[in-house]
Amino acid sequence: xxxxANVVPAEKLPNAVPLDVSIPFMLGSVSLAASYGSSFLxxxxxxxxxxxxxxxxxxxxxxxxxxxxxxxVAGRIADLLGVMRTITLAAGVMAIAMICxxxxxxxxxxxxxxxxxxxxxxxxxxxxxxLQVLCHVRAETRIKYLTLLSxxxxxxxxxxxxxxxxxxxxxxxxxxxxxxxxxxxxVGAMLLEFAGRALAQAPQIEMPTVRLxxxxxxxxxxxxxxxPIIMIGVGACVFAGLSTFQxxxxxxxxxxxxxxxxxxxxxxxxxxxxxxxxIGKFRLERVAAFLIxxxxxxxxxxxxxxxxxxxxxxxxxxxxxxxGLSYSTLNSMVVDIxxxxxxxxxxxxxxxxxSYFIGLFGFPYIAGQIVKAGSLDHLLISMMVLIVANAILxxxxxxxxxxxx
Numbered sequence: 141x142x143x144x145a146n147v148v149p150a151e152k153l154p155n156a157v158p159l160d161v162s163i164p165f166m167l168g169s170v171s172l173a174a175s176y177g178s179s180f181l182x183x184x185x186x187x188x189x190x191x192x193x194x195x196x197x198x199x200x201x202x203x204x205x206x207x208x209x210x211x212x213v214a215g216r217i218a219d220l221l222g223v224m225r226t227i228t229l230a231a232g233v234m235a236i237a238m239i240c241x242x243x244x245x246x247x248x249x250x251x252x253x254x255x256x257x258x259x260x261x262x263x264x265x266x267x268x269x270x271l272q273v274l275c276h277v278r279a280e281t282r283i284k285y286l287t288l289l290s291x292x293x294x295x296x297x298x299x300x301x302x303x304x305x306x307x308x309x310x311x312x313x314x315x316x317x318x319x320x321x322x323x324x325x326x327v328g329a330m331l332l333e334f335a336g337r338a339l340a341q342a343p344q345i346e347m348p349t350v351r352l353x354x355x356x357x358x359x360x361x362x363x364x365x366x367x368p369i370i371m372i373g374v375g376a377c378v379f380a381g382l383s384t385f386q387x388x389x390x391x392x393x394x395x396x397x398x399x400x401x402x403x404x405x406x407x408x409x410x411x412x413x414x415x416x417x418x419i420g421k422f423r424l425e426r427v428a429a430f431l432i433x434x435x436x437x438x439x440x441x442x443x444x445x446x447x448x449x450x451x452x453x454x455x456x457x458x459x460x461x462x463x464g465l466s467y468s469t470l471n472s473m474v475v476d477i478x479x480x481x482x483x484x485x486x487x488x489x490x491x492x493x494x495s496y497f498i499g500l501f502g503f504p505y506i507a508g509q510i511v512k513a514g515s516l517d518h519l520l521i522s523m524m525v526l527i528v529a530n531a532i533l534x535x536x537x538x539x540x541x542x543x544x545x
Contacts, residue, residue: 148343153278157285161276161338164331168231169269171328173296174303175234175321176262178196179203181304182241182251185314189245197256204501206259211494213231213349214264215486223268223350224336230268231329234261236320261325266293267493268350271486274475275344283396283420283472290468291412298405334380349486356487363481363490367537368470369495371428371530376436376499378523381507382459389516394447403456408464415465424473425538431469432531435462436524444521467496477541 157165182196218226240254271284304321306312360369382389383401390397419427438459445451471492478488510519 142385146341147346149345151278153276153343153345155278155281156368157273157277158338158342158473161313161335162285162340164338165272165335168335169265169289169292169330170299170329171324171331172231172234172262173293174300175238175296175325175328176258177297177300178241178272178304178318178321178397179255179258180301181317182315184308185241185318186244187250189312191244191248191251195248195251195253199251202252202255203259203262206256207263208497208501209329210263210350211267211490214267215352215490216263217429218268218271219349219351223271224332224339227265227268227272228266228329228332228336229262229449231325231332232261233257233264234459235322235325235329237261238318242322243319245315247432263497267490270489270493271350274341274485274489276339276342279476279479280420282475283424283468284416286468286471287412287416287419287465291409294405294464295409296410298401300355300411301401349484350490352487352490356484357491359483360478360488360491363483363488364422364537365477365481365483365491366538367533368428368473368477369488369492371533372467372470372492373495374472374526374530374533375435375463376496377503377506378439378526379463380503381498381519382439382525384504385507385511385516385519388511389442389520389535390452392516393445393452394451395452399449399452400456403453403465404460407457407460411461411464412468418441419465419469423496424469424476425534427465427469428473428534429531430463431466432534433462434458435466436527436531438462439520439524439527443517443524473537477537 179200182199186192186196191489214226221229236252237257238258240250242248244254268287270286271290273282277285304314304317307317307320311317354416360366386400387397389395390400414517435458438455438457439456439463441451441455471489474488474492475485476481478485507519510522
Protein backbone atom coordinates (compact mmCIF):
# COMPACT_ATOMS: atom_id res chain seq x y z
CA UNK A 141 0.00 0.00 0.00
CA UNK A 142 1.15 3.51 -0.70
CA UNK A 143 2.02 5.80 2.15
CA UNK A 144 -0.71 8.32 2.91
CA ALA A 145 0.21 12.00 3.00
CA ASN A 146 -1.44 12.49 6.39
CA VAL A 147 0.61 9.84 8.23
CA VAL A 148 1.83 11.16 11.59
CA PRO A 149 3.76 9.69 14.55
CA ALA A 150 1.60 7.86 17.09
CA GLU A 151 2.08 10.56 19.73
CA LYS A 152 0.54 13.16 17.38
CA LEU A 153 -2.68 11.24 16.82
CA PRO A 154 -5.86 12.95 18.10
CA ASN A 155 -7.73 11.78 21.19
CA ALA A 156 -11.09 11.69 19.40
CA VAL A 157 -12.54 10.60 16.08
CA PRO A 158 -14.40 13.45 14.32
CA LEU A 159 -18.20 13.15 14.45
CA ASP A 160 -18.45 13.14 10.65
CA VAL A 161 -16.51 9.86 10.84
CA SER A 162 -17.72 8.22 14.04
CA ILE A 163 -21.47 8.77 13.48
CA PRO A 164 -21.71 7.21 9.99
CA PHE A 165 -19.24 4.50 10.99
CA MET A 166 -21.30 3.47 14.03
CA LEU A 167 -24.62 3.74 12.18
CA GLY A 168 -23.21 1.60 9.38
CA SER A 169 -22.10 -0.92 11.99
CA VAL A 170 -25.63 -1.04 13.42
CA SER A 171 -27.05 -1.70 9.94
CA LEU A 172 -24.68 -4.57 9.19
CA ALA A 173 -25.07 -6.09 12.65
CA ALA A 174 -28.86 -6.03 12.29
CA SER A 175 -28.55 -7.81 8.95
CA TYR A 176 -26.25 -10.40 10.48
CA GLY A 177 -28.74 -10.90 13.31
CA SER A 178 -31.42 -11.68 10.74
CA SER A 179 -29.91 -15.16 10.49
CA PHE A 180 -31.65 -15.88 13.81
CA LEU A 181 -34.97 -15.72 11.94
CA UNK A 182 -34.08 -18.15 9.18
CA UNK A 183 -35.96 -21.05 10.76
CA UNK A 184 -39.20 -19.05 10.85
CA UNK A 185 -38.58 -17.57 7.41
CA UNK A 186 -37.95 -20.91 5.71
CA UNK A 187 -40.82 -22.63 7.47
CA UNK A 188 -43.14 -19.87 6.26
CA UNK A 189 -42.42 -20.96 2.66
CA UNK A 190 -42.75 -24.68 3.46
CA UNK A 191 -39.03 -25.41 3.61
CA UNK A 192 -37.55 -27.63 6.30
CA UNK A 193 -36.31 -26.02 9.49
CA UNK A 194 -33.20 -28.20 9.20
CA UNK A 195 -32.31 -26.23 6.08
CA UNK A 196 -31.72 -23.21 8.30
CA UNK A 197 -29.17 -25.18 10.34
CA UNK A 198 -27.33 -26.19 7.17
CA UNK A 199 -27.37 -22.59 5.95
CA UNK A 200 -25.95 -21.32 9.25
CA UNK A 201 -23.28 -24.04 9.15
CA UNK A 202 -22.31 -22.83 5.66
CA UNK A 203 -22.05 -19.30 7.02
CA UNK A 204 -19.94 -20.49 9.94
CA UNK A 205 -17.45 -22.19 7.66
CA UNK A 206 -17.08 -19.15 5.40
CA UNK A 207 -16.79 -16.89 8.46
CA UNK A 208 -13.77 -18.82 9.71
CA UNK A 209 -12.18 -19.14 6.26
CA UNK A 210 -12.68 -15.47 5.43
CA UNK A 211 -11.12 -14.51 8.76
CA UNK A 212 -7.89 -16.05 7.48
CA VAL A 213 -7.80 -14.12 4.20
CA ALA A 214 -9.56 -10.82 5.00
CA GLY A 215 -6.23 -9.19 5.79
CA ARG A 216 -4.80 -10.18 2.42
CA ILE A 217 -7.76 -8.59 0.66
CA ALA A 218 -7.39 -5.46 2.80
CA ASP A 219 -3.70 -5.22 1.85
CA LEU A 220 -4.74 -5.09 -1.80
CA LEU A 221 -7.81 -2.86 -1.60
CA GLY A 222 -7.36 -0.97 1.67
CA VAL A 223 -9.05 -1.71 4.97
CA MET A 224 -11.94 0.75 4.65
CA ARG A 225 -12.71 -0.18 1.05
CA THR A 226 -12.77 -3.86 2.02
CA ILE A 227 -15.18 -3.10 4.86
CA THR A 228 -17.48 -1.23 2.46
CA LEU A 229 -17.38 -4.12 -0.01
CA ALA A 230 -18.24 -6.48 2.86
CA ALA A 231 -21.45 -4.48 3.34
CA GLY A 232 -22.26 -5.04 -0.34
CA VAL A 233 -21.63 -8.78 0.05
CA MET A 234 -24.03 -8.87 2.98
CA ALA A 235 -26.65 -7.12 0.85
CA ILE A 236 -26.31 -9.95 -1.68
CA ALA A 237 -26.82 -12.44 1.16
CA MET A 238 -30.04 -10.70 2.19
CA ILE A 239 -31.29 -10.72 -1.41
CA CYS A 240 -30.60 -14.47 -1.58
CA UNK A 241 -32.63 -15.02 1.60
CA UNK A 242 -35.44 -12.86 0.20
CA UNK A 243 -35.43 -15.03 -2.95
CA UNK A 244 -35.52 -18.32 -1.05
CA UNK A 245 -39.01 -19.18 -2.34
CA UNK A 246 -37.85 -19.12 -5.98
CA UNK A 247 -34.91 -21.53 -5.67
CA UNK A 248 -33.88 -23.76 -2.76
CA UNK A 249 -30.22 -23.08 -3.50
CA UNK A 250 -30.52 -19.37 -2.70
CA UNK A 251 -30.51 -19.72 1.12
CA UNK A 252 -27.25 -21.66 0.96
CA UNK A 253 -25.68 -19.01 -1.27
CA UNK A 254 -26.97 -16.40 1.17
CA UNK A 255 -25.36 -18.22 4.09
CA UNK A 256 -22.05 -18.32 2.23
CA UNK A 257 -22.10 -14.59 1.46
CA UNK A 258 -23.32 -13.70 4.95
CA UNK A 259 -20.31 -15.46 6.50
CA UNK A 260 -17.91 -13.73 4.11
CA UNK A 261 -19.36 -10.25 4.57
CA UNK A 262 -19.78 -10.32 8.33
CA UNK A 263 -16.35 -11.88 8.92
CA UNK A 264 -14.54 -9.28 6.81
CA UNK A 265 -16.37 -6.42 8.51
CA UNK A 266 -16.03 -7.77 12.05
CA UNK A 267 -12.34 -8.56 11.83
CA UNK A 268 -11.26 -5.40 9.99
CA UNK A 269 -13.44 -2.67 11.55
CA UNK A 270 -11.38 -2.42 14.76
CA LEU A 271 -8.22 -1.75 12.72
CA GLN A 272 -9.64 1.62 11.67
CA VAL A 273 -9.87 2.61 15.34
CA LEU A 274 -6.33 1.50 16.07
CA CYS A 275 -4.75 3.67 13.39
CA HIS A 276 -6.59 6.96 13.96
CA VAL A 277 -6.62 7.64 17.71
CA ARG A 278 -4.14 7.56 20.56
CA ALA A 279 -3.62 4.36 22.50
CA GLU A 280 -5.35 5.67 25.64
CA THR A 281 -8.61 6.37 23.78
CA ARG A 282 -8.77 3.22 21.67
CA ILE A 283 -10.87 1.35 24.23
CA LYS A 284 -13.51 4.10 24.10
CA TYR A 285 -14.08 3.63 20.38
CA LEU A 286 -13.73 -0.14 20.50
CA THR A 287 -16.44 -0.13 23.17
CA LEU A 288 -18.67 2.13 21.06
CA LEU A 289 -18.10 -0.14 18.06
CA SER A 290 -19.02 -3.28 19.99
CA UNK A 291 -22.04 -1.44 21.45
CA UNK A 292 -23.22 -0.53 17.96
CA UNK A 293 -22.88 -4.12 16.84
CA UNK A 294 -24.75 -5.44 19.87
CA UNK A 295 -27.49 -2.84 19.35
CA UNK A 296 -27.98 -3.97 15.76
CA UNK A 297 -28.06 -7.66 16.61
CA UNK A 298 -30.31 -7.11 19.61
CA UNK A 299 -32.85 -5.05 17.64
CA UNK A 300 -33.14 -7.57 14.81
CA UNK A 301 -35.54 -10.15 16.18
CA UNK A 302 -38.24 -7.85 17.65
CA UNK A 303 -37.96 -5.43 14.71
CA UNK A 304 -38.13 -8.18 12.10
CA UNK A 305 -41.08 -9.88 13.79
CA UNK A 306 -43.00 -6.60 13.82
CA UNK A 307 -42.22 -5.98 10.14
CA UNK A 308 -43.17 -9.56 9.24
CA UNK A 309 -46.58 -9.12 10.88
CA UNK A 310 -47.18 -5.94 8.87
CA UNK A 311 -45.82 -7.32 5.57
CA UNK A 312 -47.31 -10.76 6.08
CA UNK A 313 -44.06 -12.53 5.25
CA UNK A 314 -40.68 -13.13 6.87
CA UNK A 315 -39.09 -13.41 3.44
CA UNK A 316 -40.16 -9.85 2.60
CA UNK A 317 -38.26 -8.67 5.67
CA UNK A 318 -34.97 -9.70 4.07
CA UNK A 319 -35.52 -7.24 1.24
CA UNK A 320 -35.51 -4.48 3.85
CA UNK A 321 -32.34 -5.88 5.39
CA UNK A 322 -30.75 -5.83 1.93
CA UNK A 323 -31.59 -2.14 1.73
CA UNK A 324 -30.16 -1.66 5.23
CA UNK A 325 -26.88 -3.20 4.06
CA UNK A 326 -26.73 -0.84 1.10
CA VAL A 327 -27.40 2.12 3.39
CA GLY A 328 -24.69 0.78 5.68
CA ALA A 329 -22.28 0.57 2.74
CA MET A 330 -23.05 4.19 1.86
CA LEU A 331 -22.48 5.33 5.45
CA LEU A 332 -19.19 3.43 5.63
CA GLU A 333 -18.12 4.98 2.32
CA PHE A 334 -18.77 8.45 3.77
CA ALA A 335 -16.78 7.55 6.88
CA GLY A 336 -13.97 6.14 4.75
CA ARG A 337 -13.63 9.32 2.71
CA ALA A 338 -13.46 11.41 5.86
CA LEU A 339 -10.95 9.02 7.44
CA ALA A 340 -8.72 9.29 4.37
CA GLN A 341 -8.14 12.97 5.26
CA ALA A 342 -7.68 12.39 9.01
CA PRO A 343 -4.31 12.00 10.76
CA GLN A 344 -3.24 8.38 11.09
CA ILE A 345 -0.28 6.20 11.81
CA GLU A 346 1.02 4.26 8.85
CA MET A 347 -1.29 1.32 8.21
CA PRO A 348 0.75 -1.85 8.68
CA THR A 349 0.49 -4.95 6.55
CA VAL A 350 -2.56 -6.75 7.88
CA ARG A 351 -2.44 -10.10 6.13
CA LEU A 352 -2.29 -13.11 8.42
CA UNK A 353 0.78 -15.29 8.07
CA UNK A 354 1.81 -18.37 10.01
CA UNK A 355 4.86 -16.50 11.28
CA UNK A 356 2.69 -13.60 12.43
CA UNK A 357 0.21 -15.85 14.21
CA UNK A 358 2.99 -17.74 15.97
CA UNK A 359 4.51 -14.41 16.96
CA UNK A 360 1.31 -13.37 18.75
CA UNK A 361 1.34 -16.57 20.79
CA UNK A 362 5.01 -16.16 21.69
CA UNK A 363 4.32 -12.74 23.20
CA UNK A 364 2.07 -11.80 26.10
CA UNK A 365 -0.74 -11.08 23.63
CA UNK A 366 -1.55 -14.79 23.89
CA UNK A 367 -3.23 -14.29 27.26
CA PRO A 368 -6.12 -11.97 26.23
CA ILE A 369 -6.38 -13.84 22.91
CA ILE A 370 -7.04 -17.11 24.73
CA MET A 371 -9.27 -15.32 27.25
CA ILE A 372 -11.65 -13.98 24.57
CA GLY A 373 -11.90 -17.46 23.06
CA VAL A 374 -12.81 -18.87 26.47
CA GLY A 375 -15.29 -16.04 27.09
CA ALA A 376 -16.93 -16.68 23.72
CA CYS A 377 -17.33 -20.34 24.69
CA VAL A 378 -19.24 -19.33 27.81
CA PHE A 379 -21.47 -16.85 25.97
CA ALA A 380 -22.21 -19.35 23.18
CA GLY A 381 -23.00 -22.13 25.64
CA LEU A 382 -25.32 -19.98 27.72
CA SER A 383 -27.10 -18.53 24.68
CA THR A 384 -27.47 -21.80 22.77
CA PHE A 385 -29.02 -23.67 25.70
CA GLN A 386 -30.94 -20.75 27.19
CA UNK A 387 -34.32 -22.13 26.13
CA UNK A 388 -33.56 -25.41 27.88
CA UNK A 389 -32.33 -23.56 30.96
CA UNK A 390 -35.44 -21.36 31.07
CA UNK A 391 -37.74 -24.38 30.86
CA UNK A 392 -36.01 -26.09 33.79
CA UNK A 393 -36.41 -22.90 35.88
CA UNK A 394 -40.00 -22.08 34.80
CA UNK A 395 -38.83 -18.92 33.03
CA UNK A 396 -39.10 -17.40 29.56
CA UNK A 397 -35.88 -17.41 27.49
CA UNK A 398 -36.94 -14.08 25.98
CA UNK A 399 -36.29 -12.53 29.40
CA UNK A 400 -32.62 -13.52 29.18
CA UNK A 401 -32.09 -12.14 25.68
CA UNK A 402 -33.94 -8.88 26.33
CA UNK A 403 -32.20 -8.23 29.66
CA UNK A 404 -28.78 -9.25 28.31
CA UNK A 405 -29.07 -7.09 25.18
CA UNK A 406 -30.38 -3.99 26.97
CA UNK A 407 -27.76 -4.28 29.73
CA UNK A 408 -24.85 -4.89 27.36
CA UNK A 409 -25.81 -2.12 24.94
CA UNK A 410 -26.57 0.52 27.58
CA UNK A 411 -23.45 -0.42 29.50
CA UNK A 412 -21.15 -0.16 26.49
CA UNK A 413 -22.43 3.25 25.47
CA UNK A 414 -22.52 4.52 29.07
CA UNK A 415 -19.00 3.55 30.08
CA UNK A 416 -17.24 4.16 26.75
CA UNK A 417 -16.23 7.76 27.64
CA UNK A 418 -14.71 6.78 31.01
CA ILE A 419 -13.47 3.21 30.70
CA GLY A 420 -10.09 4.36 29.36
CA LYS A 421 -9.35 6.03 32.72
CA PHE A 422 -8.91 2.66 34.44
CA ARG A 423 -6.16 0.08 34.13
CA LEU A 424 -7.30 -2.60 31.72
CA GLU A 425 -6.14 -5.44 33.96
CA ARG A 426 -8.29 -4.16 36.82
CA VAL A 427 -11.28 -3.75 34.51
CA ALA A 428 -10.79 -7.31 33.22
CA ALA A 429 -10.59 -8.66 36.78
CA PHE A 430 -13.80 -6.85 37.74
CA LEU A 431 -15.57 -8.25 34.67
CA ILE A 432 -14.46 -11.78 35.53
CA UNK A 433 -15.91 -11.42 39.05
CA UNK A 434 -19.23 -10.17 37.61
CA UNK A 435 -19.37 -13.03 35.10
CA UNK A 436 -18.79 -15.67 37.77
CA UNK A 437 -21.39 -13.99 40.02
CA UNK A 438 -23.94 -14.04 37.20
CA UNK A 439 -23.33 -17.70 36.38
CA UNK A 440 -23.50 -18.60 40.08
CA UNK A 441 -26.90 -16.94 40.44
CA UNK A 442 -28.20 -18.71 37.36
CA UNK A 443 -26.93 -22.03 38.70
CA UNK A 444 -28.51 -21.57 42.13
CA UNK A 445 -31.80 -20.23 40.82
CA UNK A 446 -34.75 -22.58 41.16
CA UNK A 447 -37.72 -20.67 39.79
CA UNK A 448 -37.24 -17.02 40.76
CA UNK A 449 -37.76 -14.48 37.99
CA UNK A 450 -35.98 -11.82 40.06
CA UNK A 451 -32.85 -13.97 40.46
CA UNK A 452 -33.04 -14.85 36.75
CA UNK A 453 -33.03 -11.16 35.81
CA UNK A 454 -30.31 -10.20 38.32
CA UNK A 455 -28.12 -13.14 37.29
CA UNK A 456 -28.54 -12.25 33.61
CA UNK A 457 -27.74 -8.61 34.37
CA UNK A 458 -24.57 -9.59 36.23
CA UNK A 459 -23.51 -11.87 33.38
CA UNK A 460 -24.20 -9.11 30.83
CA UNK A 461 -22.21 -6.68 32.97
CA UNK A 462 -19.26 -9.07 33.09
CA UNK A 463 -19.32 -10.35 29.53
CA GLY A 464 -20.66 -7.17 27.94
CA LEU A 465 -17.41 -5.21 28.23
CA SER A 466 -15.03 -8.16 27.89
CA TYR A 467 -14.55 -7.98 24.13
CA SER A 468 -13.48 -4.34 23.92
CA THR A 469 -11.43 -4.56 27.13
CA LEU A 470 -9.48 -7.64 26.06
CA ASN A 471 -9.10 -6.30 22.51
CA SER A 472 -7.53 -3.15 23.92
CA MET A 473 -5.24 -5.28 26.08
CA VAL A 474 -4.09 -7.18 23.00
CA VAL A 475 -3.34 -3.98 21.14
CA ASP A 476 -1.50 -2.37 24.06
CA ILE A 477 0.57 -5.48 24.77
CA UNK A 478 1.41 -5.89 21.07
CA UNK A 479 2.60 -2.29 20.95
CA UNK A 480 4.90 -2.83 23.95
CA UNK A 481 6.17 -6.24 22.82
CA UNK A 482 6.86 -5.17 19.26
CA UNK A 483 4.28 -7.64 17.92
CA UNK A 484 2.20 -6.66 14.88
CA UNK A 485 -0.86 -4.85 16.22
CA UNK A 486 -2.91 -5.60 13.10
CA UNK A 487 -2.16 -9.32 13.17
CA UNK A 488 -2.70 -9.59 16.93
CA UNK A 489 -6.12 -7.92 16.58
CA UNK A 490 -7.14 -10.34 13.83
CA UNK A 491 -5.97 -13.41 15.75
CA UNK A 492 -7.96 -12.08 18.69
CA UNK A 493 -11.14 -11.96 16.58
CA UNK A 494 -10.41 -15.39 15.11
CA SER A 495 -10.11 -16.81 18.63
CA TYR A 496 -13.50 -15.29 19.40
CA PHE A 497 -15.07 -16.91 16.33
CA ILE A 498 -13.60 -20.31 17.20
CA GLY A 499 -15.04 -20.18 20.71
CA LEU A 500 -18.37 -18.82 19.55
CA PHE A 501 -18.97 -21.40 16.85
CA GLY A 502 -17.03 -24.34 18.23
CA PHE A 503 -18.19 -24.60 21.83
CA PRO A 504 -21.94 -25.27 21.32
CA TYR A 505 -21.13 -28.80 20.13
CA ILE A 506 -19.01 -29.45 23.23
CA ALA A 507 -21.69 -27.89 25.41
CA GLY A 508 -24.25 -30.22 23.86
CA GLN A 509 -22.12 -33.22 24.74
CA ILE A 510 -21.81 -32.01 28.34
CA VAL A 511 -25.58 -31.64 28.63
CA LYS A 512 -26.12 -35.03 26.99
CA ALA A 513 -23.68 -36.79 29.32
CA GLY A 514 -24.74 -34.95 32.47
CA SER A 515 -27.20 -32.10 32.85
CA LEU A 516 -27.61 -28.39 32.26
CA ASP A 517 -26.20 -27.71 35.72
CA HIS A 518 -23.05 -29.55 34.71
CA LEU A 519 -22.76 -27.19 31.75
CA LEU A 520 -23.13 -24.13 34.01
CA ILE A 521 -20.45 -25.49 36.35
CA SER A 522 -18.17 -26.19 33.37
CA MET A 523 -18.58 -22.62 32.17
CA MET A 524 -17.77 -21.29 35.63
CA VAL A 525 -14.58 -23.35 35.53
CA LEU A 526 -13.73 -21.72 32.20
CA ILE A 527 -14.12 -18.24 33.71
CA VAL A 528 -11.89 -19.25 36.63
CA ALA A 529 -9.34 -20.35 34.02
CA ASN A 530 -9.59 -16.84 32.55
CA ALA A 531 -8.85 -15.39 35.99
CA ILE A 532 -5.72 -17.55 36.16
CA LEU A 533 -4.68 -16.41 32.67
CA UNK A 534 -5.16 -12.78 33.66
CA UNK A 535 -3.07 -13.23 36.80
CA UNK A 536 -0.36 -14.95 34.75
CA UNK A 537 -0.34 -12.12 32.23
CA UNK A 538 -0.03 -9.49 34.96
CA UNK A 539 2.82 -11.42 36.59
CA UNK A 540 4.60 -11.91 33.25
CA UNK A 541 4.27 -8.21 32.41
CA UNK A 542 5.65 -7.13 35.80
CA UNK A 543 8.56 -9.54 35.44
CA UNK A 544 9.44 -8.17 32.00
CA UNK A 545 9.60 -4.58 33.22
